[in-house]
Amino acid sequence: SAVISQKPSRDICQRGTSLTIQCQVDSQVTMMFWYRQQPGQSLTLIATANQGSEATYESGFVIDKFPISRPNLTFSTLTVSNMSPEDSSIYLCSATQQGTGDGYTFGSGTRLTVV
Amino acid sequence: QKEVEQNSGPLSVPEGAIASLNCTYSDRGSQSFFWYRQYSGKSPELIMFIYSNGDKEDGRFTAQLNKASQYVSLLIRDSQPSDSATYLCAVLRSGTYKYIFGTGTRLKVLA
Numbered sequence: 001s002a003v004i005s006q007k008p009s010r011d012i013c014q015r016g017t018s019l020t021i022q023c024q025v026d027s028q029v030t031m032m033f034w035y036r037q038q039p040g041q042s043l044t045l046i047a048t049a050n051q052g053s054e055a056t057y058e059s060g061f062v063i064d065k066f067p068i069s070r071p072n073l074t075f076s077t078l079t080v081s082n083m084s085p086e087d088s089s090i091y092l093c094s095a096t097q098q099g100t101g102d103g104y105t106f107g108s109g110t111r112l113t114v115v
Numbered sequence: 116q117k118e119v120e121q122n123s124g125p126l127s128v129p130e131g132a133i134a135s136l137n138c139t140y141s142d143r144g145s146q147s148f149f150w151y152r153q154y155s156g157k158s159p160e161l162i163m164f165i166y167s168n169g170d171k172e173d174g175r176f177t178a179q180l181n182k183a184s185q186y187v188s189l190l191i192r193d194s195q196p197s198d199s200a201t202y203l204c205a206v207l208r209s210g211t212y213k214y215i216f217g218t219g220t221r222l223k224v225l226a
Contacts, residue, residue, distance in 0.1 A: 001161075031212050042203060042218040043159070092158055096212065103149050103205075104214055106158040 002027050002095050006107030013083055013114050020079045021110045023093035028073035030097055033104070034066070037090040049076040049093075083114045116141050119206050121217035129225050134191040136202050136220050141185070144209030148180055148187045151203040153219065159203055163189070194224040 003026040013019050023032070032049040047055040047068055055068035070076040080087050090111050094104040120139045128134045140148075147166055151159035165171045165178040165187065177190040187206075191198055201219040208215055 033213070035216075043216040045213055045215070048213065094214075103151075103161040103164050106160070109158045 001103075002029055002097075002105045004093060004095055004105055004107040006093055006110060008110055009108060010111040011113070013112065015084050015114055017083055018079055018081045019083065019112060020077050021091055021093070023076050023078075023095075023107050025074045025095050029095040030073070031095060032070060032076045033094045034068060034076075034078045035092045035094060037092060037109075039089075043092065046078070046091075049078075080112065083112075085114045088112055088114045117217075118142060118208070118215045119204055119217035121202075121204050121220050123218055124221040125223050126220055127223045127225055128194050130194060130196060132194050132224075134194045134198065134222055134224070136189040136191075136204075136222065137186060138188065138204030138206075138217055139186045140204075140206045142206065142209050143182075143185065145206045146209065147207035148178070149205040149207075149214065150176075150178060150187075150189045151205060151216075153201045153203055155200075162202075191222075194222075196224045196226045198222060199224045 005024045034046040035043040037043050045058050046061045047057040049055050049068050049070040051070045067079045090109045092109045093107040096104045118141050149164045150162045152162050153159040163178045165180045171178045175192045179188045201221045203219045204217040205214040
């Protein structure tokens with residue numbers, strides 16, 4: 001399965017600023033996703049990162065707040081914009097090969113604290 | 116109703132016992148089911164996946180699927196303290212490649 005490098009691993013940010021999280025996969029993958037995991041909670045899907053086109057967002061998440069890029073089949077970024085303390089969370093990228101059905105691989109996560 | 120439901124626990128079992136973790140889902144069209152283990156401060160790692168009704172065994176782990184009743188379970192035999200973690204059930208939403216996760220069950224294996 002693919003190996004995903006995610007960075008930064010953690011950051012403390014001032015409210016009102018933005019943070020961009022990067023995910024690099026060691027092989028080409030068809031599907032990449034971004035999740036959020038708030039303290040003590042499970043994973044909530046933010047969006048599907050589509051290569052060469054706009055991301056597809058889940059209900060409650062919008063592009064202005066969480067712009068996503070996916071310029072190729074191995075790389076994606078998630079930006080958390082105009083941050084507030086409510087954005088403090090762990091953000092995870094994941095990847096899978098379409099059609100294999102054998103589960104996601106996750107990046108190591110980014111622990112974001114907004115002060 | 117949540118798409119994927121799990122008892123949050125904690126579920127405490129003595130070392131060497133069988134731990135039984137359960138999950139129910141609402142989407143009758145779902146065909147693929149996954150169990151992930153997540154240690155505190157770490158990202159989830161895939162333990163098992165199951166597509167067909169019945170049991171699937173892999174070492175000390177057995178996944179069980181009953182599509183008619185819409186539940187999937189994970190049995191861990193000979194539980195070890197190193198199995199202490201949160202176990203997440205994930206269901207592939209029908210017609211998509213999106214995995215929907217339950218809230219997870221925290222397992223404690225007592226030495």
